[in-house]
Amino acid sequence: MNDNIEFPIDLMPPRIRDAIEAQAAMGNYHLPSVATAALAIASHAAQGLYDIDFLARPSTVPASVFAMICAPSGSAKSSLFEPMLAGVRQWQHRVSDVHRLSLADYEVDRRLYERQRLAAEKENDRDTLIDLERRKPRPPRSPQNVSSKITTNGLFRSLHEDWPTHAVFTPEGASLLKGYSLNAKNAPEEFGGALASLWSGEMIDRTTGDQRMILRARRLSMLVMVQGSVAEEFLSSEALEGQGLLARFLVVNAPAWHPLDEDFTAPDHREQKERLLRRMDRFHGRIDQMLSEPLAMRDGQDGELDLPIMTWTREAAQVMRSFQTEALAWNHSETENWFRRSFEHAVRLSGVLAIFEDEEAISEATARAGVALTRFYAAQLRQMDVAPINERHAQYHQYIAPALKKFRASPNGLTMRELYRTIWKKLDPDHRGRILETMERDELITKVKVRKGTNEIVVYRLREGE
Template sequence: MSNAAVKQQLGQPIERGSVLELNPIPLAEREQPPAFPLEALGPILGEAAERLAFHVQTPPGMAGQSVLAAAALAVQGQIDIARGPIGRGPVSLFCMTVAGSGERKSSLDGLALAPIRDLEAEKRQGHPEAMASFKAAREAWEMRRESVISASKPKGRQPMKEAEQTFLQEQLAEIDGQEPQPPATPSMTFAEPTAEGIYRHLQHSYPSAGLFSDEGVGFFGGHGMSEESRGRTVAMVSKLWDGSPITRTRGTAGESGFLSGRRLSAHLMVQPVVAAKVLGDPLLQGQGFLARFLIVQETSLVGSRLLKGRDPKRGAHHDPAIGRYWETLASLIREPLHTDENGALSPRLASIDGAAFDTWARLHDSIEWQLSPDGRFRDVQAFASKAADNAARIATVLAIVEGEHSPTPQHIERAGRLMAYYLESMAIRTAEARQDVQELQARDLMEWIKAHGGELHARDFKRLGSEYRSATKARALLTFLVDTGHMQIASSNQSGKPTGWRIREVQS
């Protein structure tokens, strides 16, 4: 290779007579993420999400994610979905929203879950009286049981006869069948559960529950995800997404158990630093736990959330679209759940058939084709393999919210647009994770400098974003940009250390 060719490949200037050519080495580019398709959520969820995003001033995808997760929680106990001859399963959804501190996650989630929180508050009002009645009934029951045992003890030193033993067994069996049970915990949701806590909640409280947290670090960093517990928690939560029975095994007699017919939806809102750790966790990836989650991460609006021109007397509680959403969700969440004698849910079975199945099958096949070695989703295979199932769940949730008996072809198409967003976003994040981080950060820094006059001085490092504000970090990236031919040193101090940089203009 000629010396000129080597210089060109390295991005160094090539001297040709009096002409100086500059050939910067191309930097890795960030793909533009797709926009969250709010319209695909439909007239109730979509319009509510749009208005929530306006009132709270959050990115649209955050609002869309919140209302979709809340709707799944409201619907999951009533409906299962049959995907033609492919199988049947829950309509539960697992959602994750990645957003930094100050993004108003709590405010948004509070409004999205308002009807559910109202119902929980109502149940809490009567809970103390219910607990008092239970304790009294329990004490009376225990005294009755003890009195039966005491009265059955043989007099003197006479052994108990077989007939007496049989009679006592029958009495105790009858009494044990009347053992008072504690009232259901007045909460449909929990934020930092252990596997044992989830089991007890689904056994004694609601058979349909939600893992909802506006600070998901409490879940991922809590006791349920400690080294000794995380395997059990992940396995149990994954089984609940599948609709499979869950079990608890204990050495103490009577502590083991088996629960079927339970449902769980989730919405975990986490900060980017937590998300990076979670999404890179080998256990969570290896067990397919993360592949079940629909993930949203949108560009922050911090710095542009202005109040000028807004009516201070008109907020979310005055918005008709949000009011319709709350009324619909309240009606769904208060619908009585059908259970058997063991507390297991007996949901109605909705079906994707006819034209709706044809539409779903095309969606399924289009995703499957993209899992090939040359396909768009080959690097997110675990997530994409569950995408058609998630689309069926989303379509069913949309249909029930809108008063339909089963998903129509239009619901499938809209769910397909939502899944396209989740798939594309996941593919972009995965591709960026495999790119050179320094190159991506260098490009971001260079774009910032271009937008601020094309020059940067060391004294202005404090104006940079927090991830580049450190002098050590900024200088390393600037050196990389100089070495690759994108910037040039504009000034140095007396000891030769660069103090100013400018964008290098490339001559044609």
């Protein structure tokens, strides 16, 4: 499989394509990163409307997408995708106005309920008390179904008490991926397991103290922007390896961002900006419209989704059948689980686009777009080193072990040249570089600059404790 695949912007639906191109042009942003943000936002709006026929087996999958944008520090992370959230913000503002009115009604109903309950208790009127409990007023759902930071408890509480669909959109992913819930002392497996279960649409049964939450048919989408080193550490975490989180993320690698050299004194500068903003209006309007559609709930089960199924046209199913054969042949030892799920990623991406386009069934064009997107994200992932540390060690163990022995015998350190001309002299140059990168990443060695005469050279030294 070719690792240098361009983002398939020409296959995107017109409203999404216009928004992506306009936002990328607005600030000279990396187009695949902007596109990934747009897809995550569309997934958030779509996941509460339909589940998607999986095709490969008699079941469905959610329209939920987990996306990660790996960008260097100082890459204008907030401004890259915050304007894309305008449709979500429009919906939130409107729902907030309704929420304020509903909250006033709830407060009046609650006070009346309390008075009636106290009177019934005074009279020992059991029948009235039972009737009152059945009609006990409930507070209205919070209009916030998007978070930038969240803990395990906060996520569960939001899905239990507020909306059954949620999204985590954060430009500062390090605070999430290295934060409280994923800190080693706070059982990161629990949070990782929750994310994996929600992505898969599985039931969550959680007991904390006296409270028990059973969350059925809830949905979660994610968009996390983070530095590449943090992403690789998170996706390679041995503690989270069992949850298979890597297999659930669509990852894009962004280059360093460079701001535009704009002539804001030009007479038509403002007009150009306004023209770009107008190109995004149709995308925002559709997101707002999707979020405004009533959620299909199971009868008698407040908060539990009961979604219709997005199906496929015959032509679209044929496209997916061809891709299934292709995907089964894909193999990449360090990211094997992701490639095993590549067909499911194509199903989800096709479904999100079809729901956004309000298709009755997934069309051939939409299926081709979903497949092309999956090929792109597969190529992006192959460019990352995200194998768990123990697997990386196993892959290069026969070369790392003698290198560590030589480092221990060289307290002043070794240059790359000294390593390449001795123990690794028969190795391919690409493998030499990867072994050094692996040893650095796993904190076996450290790289320092030292002065030798009038020259400054790079020396690798054994880390303390190794």
